Amino acid sequence: MIELTETDWQLLRGERGQAPALALRILVRSAALMGASRLLNIEGAHIDGCLYHGQASLDFVERLVRDGGKVMVPTTLNVGSLDLMHPELFRGDKALQSQARRLMDAHLALGCESTFTCAPYQLKNRPRPGQQLAWAESNAIVFANSVLGARTNRYGDFIDLCAALTGRAPDCGLHVAENRYGQLVFALADFPSVRGSRDIWYAALGLLVGQRAGGLIPVITGLPPDTSEDELKALGAAAASSGAVALFHAVGITPEAPNLAAALGGRRPLAATVVVTRDALKSTRAALNRARAGDSLVAVSVGTPHFSLAEFAALEHELDAAPGPLRVDFYVNTSRFILWQLEASGAAQRLMRGGVQIVTDTCTYITPIIRHTRGLVMTNSGKWAHYAPANIGVEVAFGGLRECVQSAVRGKVWFDER
Template sequence: MRQAVGDPELTAAQREMLAGRRGDGAALAMRVIVRLARALGADRLIPVDSAHVDGCLFHGQVGIDLVERLIAGGARVAVPTTLNVGSLDLLHPGVVRGDAAERADARRLMDGYVALGAEPTWTCAPYQLRERPAYGRHVAWAESNAIVFANSVLGARTDRYGDFADICAAVTGSAPYVGLHRDENRAGQVLFDCSRVPAGAFASDVAWAALGHLVGRRSGTRVPVLTGLPGDADEDRLKAFGAAAASAGGVALFHAVGLTPEAPDVATAFGGRAAERRHEVTAADLLAARDELTTAPDGRLDAISVGTPHFSVAEFRALAGLVADGPPFDEDIEFWISTSRAVLAEAERNGDAAACRRAGARILVDTCTYIAPVLRTSARVVMTNSAKWAWYAPTNLGIDVVFASLPECVLSARAGRVVRDPGLWRVS
């Protein structure tokens, strides 16, 4: 097959796949990748070590049509492939509401991805799984928080992949050599100096999420570099930051000096270039971010949702510690934990899941409360410690949100109303 003008240079194996010698399904996937590369101006394709597919949510017949056409054409994933959340909790049938036909279509789509050889992980946080991409390795990951975590915290390389491109990259084992796969696009562009924030502020999970929201809003899709952060931040705090920055502004890579692998110092993070913009972050800025993510006044509370991105083993342990002493949750408050089945299995083994259930929490896997009809229909005000959840839920669910820390979520669940820690957001 002749290479068309503007097409990327292909290897012999890639040309064979495009010509249909590896089956009709693989040929379809390669056509999508080649046309994506052409649209993005890529001169070649690169092999990827793994893929993470975000197209598992049922949004209509087109998703099923693509997956089943790939299956009919004999396609199989060529690299280890994990699956993002779907529209159902397959371990807890009946938790997600919906009519029978829509539930059947959602299950059909999820089953289709498994038939292509993908792992039924059903998580938005594939970086919590045992097998993770190594530093500097190229992957084709979709889902905004997974993308930013892989690029920033793991130091792997993925561009922004969305529905259909993700599964086609998995089938072909190839991706266009553009965007954040390339060295020159990974240098920092905007500086955020956090040294003016009081040292103790970042001991709270919610401060990292608020900072991510602020940075996302000010960065857009540019690459932010952060200085002045405590050097002991764990992956859950970096997860909360990245998810918020990706949701509020489209950040796909950040550099936290002294914390992330491509930022041992400021000069390295910026690739020797000067910052396009500089911002000084204060505690008042974080308070303003909290308020922007809160749409309800203090008072009424109907439900609490944590785990967006999915709750980790460490977060289960933290919540179990918070609920170990004291009364159970108010019976009128729904308290939902969204997590992956892999993390839940570990939390079941170590007893943390049982401790959370005894307090009154309910656990959801395979999906998330802001994309599936899980919360009771009467819920109007919901508290969350996730900036991502707070950003999307008002539009997705038509509810009001209170953005708060995990300890505040526990206090509020027990009280049956919004309870704030006045010392948490002290601005001086």
Template sequence: MQTLHLTAVEEAMLGGQEGDGVALAMRVIVGQARISDAPRLVEITSAHVDSCLYHGQVSLDFAHRLVDLGARVRVPTTLNVGSTDLIHPGLVRDHELAAAGRELMAAYVDLGCTPTFTCAPYQLPNRPAFGEHVAWAESNAIVFANSVLGARTDRYGDFLDVCAAITGRAPYAGLQTPEARRGTVVFDCRALGEFSDLTYSLLGHHIGSVVGAEIPVLLGIPADASEDDLKALGAAAASAGGVALFHAVGVTPEAPMTVEGLPVRVVDLETLHRVRRELSTVASELDAISIGTPHASYAECVRLSELVVGPALKLPFYLSTARATRERLAESGVLQVLEAAGVTVVVDTCTYITAILSPTWKHVMTNSGKWAHYAPGNVNVSAVLGSLAECVASARAGHLVLDA
């Protein structure tokens, strides 16, 4: 095991010279650094905190302890989704959970965090640049930061994330280091031909379920793949496995020029058809539609607004997005189009992690591989995975409509 070297400033934080709250946070960071055999700590430029999502009394106890000790974040820090929609509190049916979630979210604001409450901080201004060291939690945010932005973050869980924000430090280990960021296995996707928006979710789920926490290198991803496409791919891969970084040759900034010597797995259309069957557990019955996992971007919301204009939707339709995106939608008039069509816009949280959907609904359609992976276990529904166009067509018909 390596010796952990701390700077004089870090030793002072650990020793309590900057207050008891900073000292507590530094003890957590140092403990993790020793577990991960880090030789030193690295200064971070930002943090994204997942700990504001309520998981029981311990979530509140830790946050309140930091507040009581006078801790404050020292780098720009965004907040992940919480357990309630603060703008539309009536959407959450579990009032006890909503109250605890609201209290926890407020505690993190008291620590100096910005109340963004989104799982997609990369859609906000001032996102990290290539090579910046950050401490981001939430699996899809981690994989997007590493893969698409080329920033450096390891996987940070609850409590470790906010401690990094308070100290401005993270262990120099894992994906913070260049040697850990090299690809380990190739997925040859060239046999897939033309990609649709659904292809990315299906491919991501397949990759995550196969590689676990390895680092895949992808061949054949379209050069014009959008950030929303890459978001869907990374989110599904991180949910189905532990993928925190992928390389798409010709698309993402750290993708290798050569893949010689790496094991190769070929992905064909039948593979994706099988994945869709695995993630879709209903045949034709539907109770509702839920999209926006991870949070829908402004461009995705605009596309949805274009699709819902016309005949009325017969099924409840939920769209999860960031409050900042909702503000922009309201300013442009897109929000009014969505709501007039019957779309319920959810912010600050997501329908697969809190009690928003009716408990009587058993069959819900989504365009998100991540939602389809988690919702059956989290909110006791059967999911069916489709494209955004298929989701709208199904909502309009009142039953499942698939193109193929």
């Protein structure tokens, strides 16, 4: 039996409308299945269901709109199936395009913010440590829990929106402090420490951690102390793609892991420590890489998760240092919020003049945007490399940002053998 407040009962009785009544009924049933005895208040939500997967998703959200639903907490939106700012990029079915647009519009009608980004933690207002959230989108969940120290479970489509419409979520899982301690230790033996060429190894590490940890909470020792948020973003996104990781602790770096004992909560790990060597990282990278040096390239896609301002600055630096202009299509996925800042500084205009295509509101591994998909497409994203072959039928060359740029100006795959 779920313990409910008087406000919960008012919602269930429909005293505040039919949409929140439906949403809370779904939440109560979900809470029971998740083993929660009560609901808790949340202060924000991030919704994944604005990405069109079929008629059922559109029917559900449009029903909530017809019933007068409005979100009760600040609510951001994950990527949709379209780049609404650059509609000419869409290369798919017109009927699908129409349905996808209706779904995105329906979420806006519910009062969600038109963020359309998989990286809501890069927006102006970021969650604070300990703040209770209902976030969907795997990389956003793991970043919020791990890097920001906020608290959210892995919420899927519809449940996230139900939480936003009621301001409530099941009180269980990673919302609870005692459930957030690490369970499996990964000890890095010789992780690359030189900035500028190590981004690929954070993605490879994330893939390895996800594969080995599954749904356990990993604790990572041995990361460079100057590890950046973008590097942690790449690590978490990859771990959430290859496994079910929703929280990791990087000892001495992330907020709940000042030391190993604190990360483990004074408990013993559930399994033996996994020692991660550089050779193991190379093997993980090789498992997703379908290219050899010198192979012809048809495109590059980066920004999965969405590129930050710092990553755009790094991209400009690599382009300035490159031996020539881009010879293949070069796509960068980012948010409207980041794009507006790039436009204000003039960086967006410089990048576009240099041949870079900036994509907003969606991502190239889920939406038909890339012009040429027969052949190798290069990425520095573990998540993109993991999902794109099945989603859009491409073969992947997997390398760091510098390798992506150098390959793009050559028109052939180039790997930094150093």
